Amino acid sequence: MRHSAYVFDAYGTLFDVHAAVRRHAEDIGPDSQALSEIWRAKQLEYSWVRTLMGAYADFWELTEQALDFAFHKVPSADPALRDRLLDSYWHLDCYPEVPAVLKALKADGARLAILSNGSPAMLEAAVHSAALDNVIDEVFSVDSIKRFKTDPSVYDLVTTGWRLYPAAVSFQSSNRWDIAGATKFGFRTVWINRTGQPDEYRDMPPGLILPSLEGLLIAG
Structure with a gap:
């Protein structure tokens, strides 16, 4: 795993x-x-x-x-x-590799969650529309604390909710500012740089940079 x-x-x-x-x-x-x-x-x-x-x-x-x-x-x-x-x-397309990657990680025994600025209703609709209901274990929405990323309390939703140390979490985001916030919090971070953006926040670097989620199955 x-x-x-x-x-x-x-x-x-x-x-x-x-x-x-x-x-x-x-x-x-x-x-x-x-x-x-x-x-x-x-x-x-x-x-x-x-x-x-x-x-x-x-x-x-x-x-x-x-x-x-x-x-x-x-x-x-x-x-x-x-x-x-x-x-x-309310019915956004997921990226093409998403279902297969999440299913593979799930089959490997990993717990999977979403941590998002989205409201609970928005996230429920998106997950259902993409048919990810059976692979996502939990959806953490900032709505429960009324603060958005990159406030540290957002990332703490995961560590408190799942009783984990930050370093035990692999956090994936396409938003470099989000990766910076998660890195500072202590997550192991993976920046999904889909569009080849230049790096920034160099004092809070990601642990890994990938062009898509598919690399998770190779990089480990």
Whole structure:
């Protein structure tokens, strides 16, 4: 067995955050990619700012607010598509390798969890839509503590909930800032750098960098 506990970020790591816009790209027009990137960037920004302010709002509310901002920034996109895009966000595609990798780790005896900014309802819908119900042992949502990543209390949800030392957890995320927070907390971290982004937060390096989750089955 490779590790006893594997914990995964959800959005961008297991589930493709740009899938919602991509499904409606033809209706949105040539600026669909810009809309998607702004939507994602503001969604994250709102989570960080609200945690610093101590003014929590659940991730679905932030997702709605971020999309509204994106429509204002991309006037070529029709706001009438708002409901369709939000509905699609409840059923995001998972990345192609995800089911097979998680099943292989599960078959090896590992415990698998999601640790996410997402609200419980969002995560339940995403897991069910991707048919991952039978491989994910537990879903940890920040909603239980009303603070977003990278607050250390978020990562402590796993160690407290599963009664583990941080070093016993292999934590996977595609978000470099998330990897920095998890590394500082003491997790063994794996940065899933799907798009070949340059490294940052060099004083909090990941234990491993992989282009996809498939490398977990090789790297151990």
